[in-house]
Amino acid sequence: MTGKTIHPDGWAPALGYANGMLMADGTLHIGGQIGWTAQKQFEAKDFVGQMEQALRNIAEIVRAAGGDVTDIGRLTWFVKDKGEYLAKQREVGAAYRRVFGKHFPAMSMLVIKDLIEDEALIEIEATAYIPAAT
Structure with a gap:
């Protein structure tokens, strides 16, 4: 099975990885997204x-593949600071709803030591199913 690389228009190049891979069966694998903009600026x-x-980056990749946030079935969160996440639950929930509304896919959260980009505090990867792709 081959996949189609998904790269939203106007984004800086993804070097050595793909932001998204849309498989022939409609499964969209979204690589870990960090808190930088389309131009890789924090x-x-x-x-x-x-x-x-x-x-927002995840939502834009899903839309570039022809779907919407409600097509996302799984999110995996990697956070560097468990305490900060727990202390900001209200703000986290408000920010989440601004992007995903009341769509809550299956989620996992892992607390990790570090991320490749020094400024990054969180990385989130996703899996979606885009029905129109089949």
């Missing part, structure tokens, strides 16, 4: 701001 320096940007 505008947000705080956890909630980076989390919201990562979710």
Whole structure:
């Protein structure tokens, strides 16, 4: 089975990876998204701001593949600071709903030591199913 690379228009090049891979069966695998913009700039320096940007990045990749956030079936979160996440639950929920509304796919969260990009506080990967792709 071969996949089609998904790269939203106007985004800086993905070097050595794909932001998304749309498989022939409609499964969309979205690589880990961090809190930088389409031009790979960290505008947000705080956890909630980076989390919201990562979710916006995921939503944009899904839309570039022909779907919408409601097509997302799984999110895996990688966070560097469990305490910050727990302390900001209200803000996390508000930011989440701004991007995904009341769509809550299956989720896992892992607390990790570090991420490749030094400024990154969170990384989120996703899996979606785009029915029109079949």
